[in-house]
Amino acid sequence: MWQKSKMPWISKFGQVLLIALASLILPTGAWADDVSDAEQPFEFPHVRHASKFKINCMYCHTFARRSKVAGIPPVAKCIGCHDHLPSVRDTPRIKKLFSYWEQKKPIPWRKVHDMPDFVHFTHKRHIQRFIFKDGRPTQQVCGMCHGDVKTFTVGRKVRALTMGFCLSCHKQFQGDSDVGKPMPAERWMIPTAATDRPVMEVEHPQPAVLDPEHPKTMKVAEVSKLSERLPKSVRDHLVHAPHDCWQCHK
């Protein structure tokens, strides 16, 4: 087809131009491994389940409250409801779902939020703290990292889950001492997926030896005590996260 085109050089030029433009527009770095557009076996409609029927996130993602991973429900869980919903039984997606059920095969979902191996992140602590201790609505809490899932079909990665992203919360929140403290505004509101931007700035907390201000690894209380005395302009750029890498890196 290319050869038969009347102006092959233009299409070639167009191709190059398109690639150049795309490389300018597409974000790199943390988003390079982004699999938010990963081809899933079928389009699971989060929008119906979470928005229309208001099913709690933890009804399907059972492990979130008691494990490191949130978990993908087994096919049996889907069938448990859909067996009793004859109205949608003949739609293409449900047909596909039942075909997996009849073949006794798991649905090969692709992982969307895949953290690097060296990151220790636990859903449990976050869920226990924000949903069960603070009593915040589930969708709001999950939305802090996962975006407004009730508007999605299949899950998409709307936040670059970088260290900077973790710290954007953790420099203000450090465990139980902050229970009940109001969340910063940008965390409180769930931004819509389209307008949400990744946190690309990483302010790494430094272990003692690299930080000239800290002769030794600081305890959390001491860091905040010391930083209170600093001028506001400096203070705003300080990361108050505990200076202990092993809390999150493994």
Add this chain to the structure above:
Amino acid sequence: MALKRMLENWSDLRKRDYYEDEPYMWGMSIDLNKCTGCGSCVTACYAENNLPVVGKERCGSGHAMHWMRIERYWEEPEGETDIDIEQSDYPERGAHYTPMMCQQCNHAPCEPVCPVAATYHTPDGLNAQVYNRCVGSRYCGNNCPYKVRYFNFFDFSKDIPAPLEMQLNPDLSVRSKGVMEKCTFCVQRIRSAKDKAEDAGHRDYIEDGAVKTACQQTCPTEAIVFGNLKDDDSKVKTLWAEHEVELNRHEQEKVEDARGYRVLEELNVEPSVMYLDRVRDTEA
């Protein structure tokens, strides 16, 4: 600024035990009287910590990889040996085994030399190694008096045949090429114990025995005891006290019937592992 801060907080910074107020200080005790040199601790460590088996050739060329090793010494018993024992099936040949792993020094020689601060001390008294920060200068390994730091000269994870990667422990990363690694006192188990303690509502207290390192769990003679040295009732603290070994003392007083010592104590590196000397009945 730094100087001013240092002068202001001089007394705090000069404190010998900087993490005095922290609830945990992990320590270990290894009874060499009980150790039979069977090597199950080594095997357990391989399984728990995703260690590659590098093989004889690479071991020979100095690319060994074992967070825990059994050091073997031969000391012929002094005095005359009994003829009955000599003719027995198991004559005393003076074999002496020392399980050797990272001693989690409180004045660790590896820490200050790291150019990127990939190794540092946690408030729990552990000598941490942050794999994703490590650039592989190997300075720490060269500065370690116990030679317990191991370097990934190859990408061993690629050698794992297909279904076997499923048996890797997900609680810690599989190290890649160019990264230094060492015993962590099974920090992933400590982490999960802390997690459970927090569920129970006491984040500053972990019951004694709730954290077991892989080597301790597997030791058939229970020679290895692990626990919190800040907890006065813990088994490990009792042992340390019984054998009069203390932290923050670079030379322990030798007391009769006390067998405790720390390896290369005279270097003043403050190891957190106490060994109990082997006692042999040479007269028998």
